[in-house]
Amino acid sequence: MPKIPLKSEGLRKVERALVHPFVSNDVSDFERFLILEEFENMMKTVDPKQNWNFGDRVYEERFNKTTLSRTLYKALLYGPEYAHNYYERYDSLLVSCFYNKPATRVSRKKWTCRWRTLPNLENWIKHFKENDSNLNTNTFYDIDYKVVENLHERVKLMYPDDDSVIMCNKFNVGSEASYHYKVLKENLMFGIRNSGINPKWSELWAVLENQTRLLIELEDDQTKVSKNTESEEKKQEATSQTELPERKSPEVNSSASFTVTLPNGLIVKYLPKGDIMQKILKSSGGQADKKSQEVTRKDKDHNNFEEMHRVITGKGNGFFA
Numbered sequence: 001m002p003k004i005p006l007k008s009e010g011l012r013k014v015e016r017a018l019v020h021p022f023v024s025n026d027v028s029d030f031e032r033f034l035i036l037e038e039f040e041n042m043m044k045t046v047d048p049k050q051n052w053n054f055g056d057r058v059y060e061e062r063f064n065k066t067t068l069s070r071t072l073y074k075a076l077l078y079g080p081e082y083a084h085n086y087y088e089r090y091d092s093l094l095v096s097c098f099y100n101k102p103a104t105r106v107s108r109k110k111w112t113c114r115w116r117t118l119p120n121l122e123n124w125i126k127h128f129k130e131n132d133s134n135l136n137t138n139t140f141y142d143i144d145y146k147v148v149e150n151l152h153e154r155v156k157l158m159y160p161d162d163d164s165v166i167m168c169n170k171f172n173v174g175s176e177a178s179y180h181y182k183v184l185k186e187n188l189m190f191g192i193r194n195s196g197i198n199p200k201w202s203e204l205w206a207v208l209e210n211q212t213r214l215l216i217e218l219e220d221d222q223t224k225v226s227k228n229t230e231s232e233e234k235k236q237e238a239t240s241q242t243e244l245p246e247r248k249s250p251e252v253n254s255s256a257s258f259t260v261t262l263p264n265g266l267i268v269k270y271l272p273k274g275d276i277m278q279k280i281l282k283s284s285g286g287q288a289d290k291k292s293q294e295v296t297r298k299d300k301d302h303n304n305f306e307e308m309h310r311v312i313t314g315k316g317n318g319f320f321a
Helices: 009-022 027-046 065-076 121-128 230-238
Strands: 081-087 092-098 106-112 151-158 165-173 176-185 188-194 202-207 213-224 251-261 267-270 276-283 289-291 294-299 305-315 318-320
Touching: 009 027, 027 081, 027 092, 065 092
Parallel strands: none
Antiparallel strands: 081 092, 106 151, 151 165, 165 176, 176 188, 188 202, 202 213, 213 251, 251 267, 267 276, 276 305, 289 294, 294 305, 305 318
16 A cells, blocks of 8 residues: 555545446445455455355444454454455555365465574575575574574364364474464354473363353473382392383373453463462552452552452362352
């Protein structure tokens, strides 16, 4: 979109007014149909084989600048494809976010970041020798290449018959890989991702239609490392040097917690031992106080927000506050 309009606002109004006397239906509907036709032409450049028809679109919503930027940012978080085109008739930008469903209902895409760390000889031959993109890199970070190496992402998109989208992401940071599976269905979104506590664990999350968020994650209780007794040490000394001693992996006790985040900001977390922890952050001008197990704290640095904590303990159905 040009910084300066190609035509002045007055000239654009005159050009539109020249056509309006020959329009049989309402002028506003005529202009809206022209915009829809421009969207169809834009999408035909993306996929000419598909029949793009937006003539049945009857819903229109207007946003201010702030709300529009938030809506576009939220849509781009879902990893769609997008197309844009400059509309000279109104000096506006047409933007379309979509999932282009192929005939096979499966599509793949990948992304590789340019090398940003100083490589060794092996990585130079593998990633620089025949790669002009990495050779043109002028800035390198002072980070050990063994920690970062190459950044790579692979995405697999699947389109079932129920009009949902299944996204399978694989992220590579050097030799380390992590996975993220996500399902998008109208106003529902859920998925499975690697846990931040242990890469071998996974956690389930979901976002419901009313923006309620669910999270099921594993937590460490304690780690027990089995120690060899004196008799086991003597047996290991008696074994031949060619045979390696058997190593026992540490026993990790883990348990799951369930967290619900409501639209009003209330966070309810069900702990593994049966306790329930509630937390909410709300604006209030009152002073901080303490009532039984409920603690209210006023934070002056966050626009007079109060953070409230409450822990409900008990066993079975007999909860008490």
